[in-house]
Amino acid sequence: KNEVEQSPQNLTAQEGEFITINCSYSVGISALHWLQQHPGGGIVSLFMLSSGKKKHGRLIATINIQEKHSSLHITASHPRDSAVYICAVRSDNTDKLIFGTGTRLQVFP
Amino acid sequence: GAGVSQSPRYKVAKRGQDVALRCDPISGHVSLFWYQQALGQGPEFLTYFQNEAQLDKSGLPSDRFFAERPEGSVSTLKIQRTQQEDSAVYLCASSLVPRGQGGTDTQYFGPGTRLTVL
Numbered sequence: 001k002n003e004v005e006q007s008p009q010n011l012t013a014q015e016g017e018f019i020t021i022n023c024s025y026s027v028g029i030s031a032l033h034w035l036q037q038h039p040g041g042g043i044v045s046l047f048m049l050s051s052g053k054k055k056h057g058r059l060i061a062t063i064n065i066q067e068k069h070s071s072l073h074i075t076a077s078h079p080r081d082s083a084v085y086i087c088a089v090r091s092d093n094t095d096k097l098i099f100g101t102g103t104r105l106q107v108f109p
Numbered sequence: 110g111a112g113v114s115q116s117p118r119y120k121v122a123k124r125g126q127d128v129a130l131r132c133d134p135i136s137g138h139v140s141l142f143w144y145q146q147a148l149g150q151g152p153e154f155l156t157y158f159q160n161e162a163q164l165d166k167s168g169l170p171s172d173r174f175f176a177e178r179p180e181g182s183v184s185t186l187k188i189q190r191t192q193q194e195d196s197a198v199y200l201c202a203s204s205l206v207p208r209g210q211g212g213t214d215t216q217y218f219g220p221g222t223r224l225t226v227l
Binding site: 045098 | 140220
C-alpha cells in the first residue's frame with residue numbers, strides 16, 4: 001500500500017465546476033505539499049501546509065492532521081487548470097518528499 | 110530570478126550507454142534533491158544533498174546510479190550501463206535551507222530531463 005494515496009486518479013469537469021482532489025497518507029509528517037505538473041514535466045509548488053487551510057486565488061487547500069487527510073479545491077474551474085495535481089508529504093524525520101501518483105484533471109470549455 | 114535548470118531536457122541513449130544529467134539549483138540553495146518519475150507515476154526520491162554532502166542516497170535503485178555535487182552548487186546524476194527500465198523523467202529540486210534550521214522547506218523543481226533508453 002502506498003504511503004500517499006490520491007483520489008480520484010482521473011477527473012474531468014466542465015468549466016466553472018467546483019473541483020475536489022483528495023489525499024490520504026499513512027506516515028507521520030511535518031508538512032504536506034500540493035504540486036501542479038503540466039505536460040512536459042515542469043512542477044510548480046501550489047501549497048505547503050502543516051495545519052488548517054490556505055487559499056490562493058481560486059485554489060484552497062485543507063489538511064486534517066488527526067485524520068491524515070488533505071483536500072485541494074478549485075473553485076470556478078477553467079481549462080487552464082488542466083494538469084496533474086500531486087500530493088506529497090514530508091515525513092517527520094527526513095527532508096525528502098513522498099509523492100502520491102497524481103490526479104489528472106481535464107477541464108473542458 | 111532564475112529557477113532550477115536541468116540539462117539536457119531530452120536524452121535518448123542506447124542500452125548500455127552511460128549518461129550524465131545536470132542540475133543547476135537556484136543560487137544559494139543549500140538542499141538539492143533528485144527524483145525519478147516513471148510514466149504515469151508520481152516522482153520517487155533518489156538522493157539528497159546538503160551543500161556538497163550526500164546525506165541520503167537510499168532511493169538510488171542500483172549501483173549504476175551515482176550522484177555528486179562537488180562544490181555544493183551544480184549536481185550531476187550519472188547512470189552507467191543504462192537499461193530500458195531507467196527510462197523516466199529525472200527531476201531535480203532545490204530548497205533554500207534544510208529542515209531544522211528554521212527556513213522554508215518549499216522545494217523548487219526544475220523542468221526535468223526525459224531519458225529514453227532504447
